[in-house]
Amino acid sequence: MSQPITASLKALKLHLQQNPVDIRQKLSSETDRFDRFNLCLEDMLLDFSKCALDEKTVALLVELATAANVEEKREAMFAGERINTTEDRPVLHVALRAPRDANFTADARNVMADVHRVLDSMRVFADGIRQGEIKGKTGKAFTDVVNIGIGGSDLGPAMATLALAPYHDGPRLHYVSNVDGAHIADTIKALEPETTLFIIASKTFTTIETMTNARTAQRWIVEKLGQDAVRDHFCAVSTALDKVSAFGIDPSRVFGFWDWVGGRYSLWSAIGLPIMIAIGPRNFEAFLAGGHAMDEHFRKAPLEKNLPVMFALLGIWHRLICGYSARAVIPYDQRLSRLPAYLQQLDMESNGKSVTLDGKDVACVSGPLVWGEPGTNGQHAFFQLLHQGTDIIPVEFILAAKGHEPELDEHHNLLVANCLAQSQALARGRTREEAEAQLLAKGVKKDQAKALAPHRVFAGNRPSMTLLYRQLDPYTLGRLIALYEHRVFVEAQIFGINAFDQWGVELGKELATDLLPIVQGRDEGSALDTSTKGLVQKIRDLAQ
Numbered sequence: 001m002s003q004p005i006t007a008s009l010k011a012l013k014l015h016l017q018q019n020p021v022d023i024r025q026k027l028s029s030e031t032d033r034f035d036r037f038n039l040c041l042e043d044m045l046l047d048f049s050k051c052a053l054d055e056k057t058v059a060l061l062v063e064l065a066t067a068a069n070v071e072e073k074r075e076a077m078f079a080g081e082r083i084n085t086t087e088d089r090p091v092l093h094v095a096l097r098a099p100r101d102a103n104f105t106a107d108a109r110n111v112m113a114d115v116h117r118v119l120d121s122m123r124v125f126a127d128g129i130r131q132g133e134i135k136g137k138t139g140k141a142f143t144d145v146v147n148i149g150i151g152g153s154d155l156g157p158a159m160a161t162l163a164l165a166p167y168h169d170g171p172r173l174h175y176v177s178n179v180d181g182a183h184i185a186d187t188i189k190a191l192e193p194e195t196t197l198f199i200i201a202s203k204t205f206t207t208i209e210t211m212t213n214a215r216t217a218q219r220w221i222v223e224k225l226g227q228d229a230v231r232d233h234f235c236a237v238s239t240a241l242d243k244v245s246a247f248g249i250d251p252s253r254v255f256g257f258w259d260w261v262g263g264r265y266s267l268w269s270a271i272g273l274p275i276m277i278a279i280g281p282r283n284f285e286a287f288l289a290g291g292h293a294m295d296e297h298f299r300k301a302p303l304e305k306n307l308p309v310m311f312a313l314l315g316i317w318h319r320l321i322c323g324y325s326a327r328a329v330i331p332y333d334q335r336l337s338r339l340p341a342y343l344q345q346l347d348m349e350s351n352g353k354s355v356t357l358d359g360k361d362v363a364c365v366s367g368p369l370v371w372g373e374p375g376t377n378g379q380h381a382f383f384q385l386l387h388q389g390t391d392i393i394p395v396e397f398i399l400a401a402k403g404h405e406p407e408l409d410e411h412h413n414l415l416v417a418n419c420l421a422q423s424q425a426l427a428r429g430r431t432r433e434e435a436e437a438q439l440l441a442k443g444v445k446k447d448q449a450k451a452l453a454p455h456r457v458f459a460g461n462r463p464s465m466t467l468l469y470r471q472l473d474p475y476t477l478g479r480l481i482a483l484y485e486h487r488v489f490v491e492a493q494i495f496g497i498n499a500f501d502q503w504g505v506e507l508g509k510e511l512a513t514d515l516l517p518i519v520q521g522r523d524e525g526s527a528l529d530t531s532t533k534g535l536v537q538k539i540r541d542l543a544q
């Protein structure tokens, strides 16, 4: 870790020690606190007034970003430098959502013509499917589209398709990812082969889950409609065009993308084809425009007014200075129910590392545990721990001011009231005196109230942020996703790690390949460790 970063972190820790902030007390004494601790971009607002910090904290955090050369690193990414050093690749997912006349270069070549050539071909294909001009082998329009992919070839499209349900006006979308046969079996059971199109989405076109599911889908179509139906009922999204061709997919139905697009950053590329089929090209373009708007803001806004930078610095404050090991993402929006899962890959596959860019052990902890579920459901599941548990877990609430069902406004009012109440309860808590007084006011006897009070105390002083916007439309979803992408990038610069490789997924894959013949009974596996050997034997016994 560089000396400036070390010094900056030290100053932040000292500031925390010397100036501990009591959120509860600040919220009641500082009536202008909301105005002082929020950031806006258009209708999007990040309220961080319920975090335990003051203006000096913010100033020191901005100094940390400067010490970490965040602006220079950001420019290197946008300039197409090979910042993914272990794979020797540029990182240019920002180009995927840029306008046709933009200039992003990879290997000294402007990539925008390629990007928009693919986008144009996606648009023609999606319109053909949506308007019933592109049909199945028996001449029927497609009513169902099944995306087969995993990780970044699934989580992003699946999350965005659900998030933008109010904008669906095309075929029904289904997502199959797990190699567990249940996933594809339960999906195709409800479908008609004649009206089903499969998208095989895989950057590498080698991922065992995706290829296994793809072959099963292919068998299903061939059995029902004949070998020559594959051409009509399959298309592919990949960078590995040779492997796609070997699988038997017609080249005219292959949508490519490039090595400078990381899997978990790829939903803006042809990996987003299922989203475009579901919501139409115009809405998909609005989604891209939202991402681009956030890119422009990230690129131009001064650090202290920069939403992704400040969002990252607050994450660093909680992770490196306050010492919180996890963060909870709680969208108060049922249609964002897959957002936490998507962010788990985006954040934890990017920053879950312990080696720095120059190959040394990290000098600090790195990416936090990211988890979450939508509110209000979380309140009936794990909020107990958030309020009264022994661990403090910063919460990121995500909330739209407007829902999509005006006739159900009362529902939305309840959603909003609960979201605000939870962040208020986390901050304010309830003292023992308040707990006892409340019990007495309910007629509980004094000695019983004294005995019960400790159980009803809320420590409070638990930090949360609230990300607010007008309504979850394609443009806003684009801004939201790009905001989180850039937040991960900025945190990585401070951790000093490469956010864009994922070597940690390799060992499990290698061991699974070695174990497969043993599980299949083709190899005794004499060299297995005692645990795996015992489990393999028990599985054989139970499966008899």
Ligand SMILES: O=P(O)(O)OC[C@H]1O[C@](O)(CO)[C@@H](O)[C@@H]1O
Residues within 6 Å of the ligand: 150, 151, 152, 153, 201, 202, 203, 204, 205, 206, 207, 210, 263, 264, 349, 502, 505
């Ligand atoms: O799109 P592919 O190449 O099938 O990879 C799927 C996923 O597997 C990983 O390589 C490892 O989880 C992810 O980074 C990627 O999104």
